[in-house]
Amino acid sequence: MLIAGTVPIRDFPLTVGRVAAEGEDLVVDGRRIPCAQGTGAMISAALAAVDYLKLEAPQVVVAGDIGQGKGSREIYEYLIQKVSDISPQVMVLHYCLPIMALMRRLCESIQRCPRKVLTIADAGSMYAAKAAGLAPCFDVFTPDASEMAFLADPDATHPAYVARHLFDADTNRTPELVAAAYQHKNAARLLLVKGATDYVVDGGDIVATVAEPNVPALEAVGGTGDTITGLVAAFVYAGLELHEAAIIAARSNRMAGKFAQATPATRVRQIISQFQAVFKEYLCQWSGVCYAIGEQQ
Amino acid sequence: MAFLRRKKPSFEGGGLVLFEDVEDAMRAEKVLRKADYTVRLVAPPPELRAGCDLALEVNLVERPGIERALRENDAPYVRVVPLTAGTSRLLEIVKATDFGEQVMVRAGNMKLSFDKKSGTIVNVSGGGCPDIPYLHSELIDRKLTEAPRPTDIGFTLCGLMLDRALEECLVLWQGGGQR
Numbered sequence: 001m002l003i004a005g006t007v008p009i010r011d012f013p014l015t016v017g018r019v020a021a022e023g024e025d026l027v028v029d030g031r032r033i034p035c036a037q038g039t040g041a042m043i044s045a046a047l048a049a050v051d052y053l054k055l056e057a058p059q060v061v062v063a064g065d066i067g068q069g070k071g072s073r074e075i076y077e078y079l080i081q082k083v084s085d086i087s088p089q090v091m092v093l094h095y096c097l098p099i100m101a102l103m104r105r106l107c108e109s110i111q112r113c114p115r116k117v118l119t120i121a122d123a124g125s126m127y128a129a130k131a132a133g134l135a136p137c138f139d140v141f142t143p144d145a146s147e148m149a150f151l152a153d154p155d156a157t158h159p160a161y162v163a164r165h166l167f168d169a170d171t172n173r174t175p176e177l178v179a180a181a182y183q184h185k186n187a188a189r190l191l192l193v194k195g196a197t198d199y200v201v202d203g204g205d206i207v208a209t210v211a212e213p214n215v216p217a218l219e220a221v222g223g224t225g226d227t228i229t230g231l232v233a234a235f236v237y238a239g240l241e242l243h244e245a246a247i248i249a250a251r252s253n254r255m256a257g258k259f260a261q262a263t264p265a266t267r268v269r270q271i272i273s274q275f276q277a278v279f280k281e282y283l284c285q286w287s288g289v290c291y292a293i294g295e296q297q
Numbered sequence: 298m299a300f301l302r303r304k305k306p307s308f309e310g311g312g313l314v315l316f317e318d319v320e321d322a323m324r325a326e327k328v329l330r331k332a333d334y335t336v337r338l339v340a341p342p343p344e345l346r347a348g349c350d351l352a353l354e355v356n357l358v359e360r361p362g363i364e365r366a367l368r369e370n371d372a373p374y375v376r377v378v379p380l381t382a383g384t385s386r387l388l389e390i391v392k393a394t395d396f397g398e399q400v401m402v403r404a405g406n407m408k409l410s411f412d413k414k415s416g417t418i419v420n421v422s423g424g425g426c427p428d429i430p431y432l433h434s435e436l437i438d439r440k441l442t443e444a445p446r447p448t449d450i451g452f453t454l455c456g457l458m459l460d461r462a463l464e465e466c467l468v469l470w471q472g473g474g475q476r
Contacts, residue, residue, distance in 0.1 A: 008431035037421065038430030067362065067428025067452030068333070095427050097453070098358050100309040123425030127358070131311060144423065146406035155381040157311040158358055159406035159425075160388055160454040167388055167405070219394075220401040220410040222422040222433050264399040264410040265419035 001237045002086055003046060003230075004061040004079055005039030005094030005123070006071045012064025014074040019043055019060045021051075024269060028060055039094045041223035041268045042122070045230030046092070048275040049252075052283070053238050059088070065097065072097035072124070080109045087113040090237045092229065093125035098158070100132035107137045118236060121188070122229040130186050131157040138188035140242060142229045145174070145195045151187055152180035174199050175206060190242045192232060194225050198250040202243050210250040215257035223268030228253045231275075240287065248286050252278050308337050312357025314367075315341060315375040322351040328370040329353070334363060342380075354380070358426060362452035388458070391465045400469060404461035409436070416441045416470050426453035436463075441470050 003019075017029035026033040026043055035044040039062060046058055061078055065071030075096060083091070083106070091110070103125070110117050120140040121129050129135050130151055143151055149166040150159040166177065174193055181187040182204040193199040196219075198210040218224045228249050235245035256274035260266060284290035316322040322338060329336045334355065341352035355363050360377050367374055388405040399419055401410040407429075410420040417440055421433040428451040436444050447460040 006427040006430075008427070008434055034434075036430065037433045038427075040430070065427040066431040067426060067456060069356075069359065069427070069452075070333075072427055095425060095430060097356075097427055098425075099356065100311065104309075124358075124427060125425075127425055132309065144406075146403075146423065147425070150406070155379075157379060157381060158454045160458050161357075161379050162388060162405075164388065164390065167390055216394075217396060220396065220399070220408060220420050220422055222420050224422070264396050264401055265412065 001046070001050070001058040001090040001092070001233060002061065002088035003039075003043055003058045003092045003094065003233070004075050004096075005042065005125075006065035006075065006096055007033050007039055007062050008066055009033075009064040010066055012062070012071065014061070014063040014071070014078060016061050016078070017059065018057045019047060020057060021047055028062060033062060035269045035272065037222035037268055038123075038226060041272065042092070042094050042226040042230040044269070044272045045227035045275065046234045048272055049231055049234030049279070050237065052276060052279045053234070055234075055238060059086070067097070069097040069099070072099065073102065076102035076106055080105050083109045083117070084112045084114070087115055088117055090118045090120065090233055092120045092122075092233045094123050094226070094229065096124045096128065098124045098128035098131060100128055103128035103132050103134060107134050111137070120229065120233050120236070122226070127158060133185070135186045135188055140190045140192065140232060140236070140246070141188040142192045142194060142225070142232060144225050145193070148174060148177045148181070148193050152177035152184075154184040154186065178206065179204070190246060192228065192246040192250065194228055194250070200243050200246045200250070207243050208247050210247060210254070213254050213258040215254055215262055217262045217264050217266065218254070218257045220264035221257075221262055221266050221268055221271065224253060224257065224271055227268065227272060244287065248283070251282070251286055255282060308335055308354070310335070310337065310354040310356045311380055312355045312360060312377055313339070313341055313380055314353040314355055314363065314377050316352065317373065317375060319351045321373050322353055325353055325367055325372045325374055328366060328372045329355070329363060332366045334359060334366070358453050360454055361448055361457045365448075391461060393465065393469060400466070402462045402465045402469065404465060405458035407455060407458040407462050409459060409462040409466055411441055411466050411470065418444055421459065424455035424459065426455035428452045428456045429459070432456060432459055441466050
């Protein structure tokens with residue numbers, strides 16, 4: 001599994017390598033990344049899941065970027081050059097400055113890989129993919145409610161410019177937004193729409209909803225959308241079908257929020273620290289593949 | 298024998314900076330190129346003309362950083378608009394959710410939560426641009442009244458929406474009789 005995204009550290013160089021957890025940080029090639037909102041939270045969640053599943057740790061491509069785009073461009077260029085050599089089974093694109101032309105070149109490079117790469121995009125990478133009309137090239141998007149409105153709006157190039165009538169939508173209008181996104185070819189094959197109720201949509205059909213446990217404070221906790229993306233990636237990498245991975249990721253995230261007794265003041269690492277306990281108690285029951293999930297015999 | 302042609306770098310910015318006159322457009326191009334922004338001089342579509350037939354195509358997502366660079370370098374411009382029709386206005390929808398001890402304010406795709414008793418920012422969520430994790434680390438645990446403004450230290454539209462959320466939080470906090 002290959003994960004790419006920016007980290008909020010000025011002058012952090014382009015760094016590539018297997019990731020490991022060390023204390024409250026992540027370590028890649030000897031460099032530390034905080035387990036905080038953004039790519040750090042996403043990697044941490046993926047790492048927690050693959051660690052539990054006894055799978056290989058993700059390879060990551062990270063670079064420092066506080067919004068000026070330099071690190072984002074380094075990541076795009078690296079991937080454009082190298083992705084066909086790496087040819088990962090699963091590839092996750094996360095926080096990056098949305099740059100449509102570079103995303104277009106990256107998608108072309110992905111399509112040149114010798115094997116099918118399962119592609120997951122969230123955050124700025126999802127914005128770039130949609131804005132450039134490349135959404136159908138992706139296997140999974142994990143938008144929240146406002147990002148779902150962005151995908152549904154054929155004219156919007158960023159969630160800040162979504163048509164008001166779409167943005168007014170609460171989650172009870174999610175099916176309508178989902179239909180519009182697929183109609184305009186602005187959706188990945190599978191959408192996991194995060195919200196008060198999570199929707200799992202496969203090829204335009206809503207195949208599941210997840211609403212329990214209900215932990216409303218999770219919406220306020222920065223990084224809890226990122227963790228869902230990381231969990232989806234790990235479960236897909238473990239061999240689950242896309243929709244199964246999405247459902248179990250949504251359930252796991254909610255349950256970790258419940259275990260952590262989340263409030264709006266909770267930090268995302270407190271949620272991530274609950275994943276092992278959640279997996280131990282529920283993953284076998286939810287996934288039905290108990291022999292392979294790290295349970296002690 | 299085929300001629301080798303150097304491929305021009307492609308650029309799809311999604312946003313336009315509009316100007317009163319051509320001279321302003323040329324000056325802005327120099328300022329922004331010097332600041333490492335990718336820009337392109339273009340003719341604006343008729344419906345977006347504002348007295349000048351030259352505009353600057355920019356990456357719309359970088360609007361706040363671009364506007365700041367122009368202001369700091371005294372480069373006059375009229376406004377920044379999206380290229381696509383029908384979406385020329387930023388979302389103005391702001392909504393507050395009361396969690397008891399904390400309030401979460403959502404502005405567009407960004408959410409900021411603060412402690413009602415102390416006025417301390419406890420969380421930032423939403424968004425997908427690379428300045429958001431940075432702004433998250435800069436704002437958390439700061440008093441609303443002492444926190445840096447996302448429009449001053451951020452660079453993207455997500456940062457701009459976060460600033461709007463912070464502005465509303467300040468209104469709520471100060472309107473609640475707190476200082």
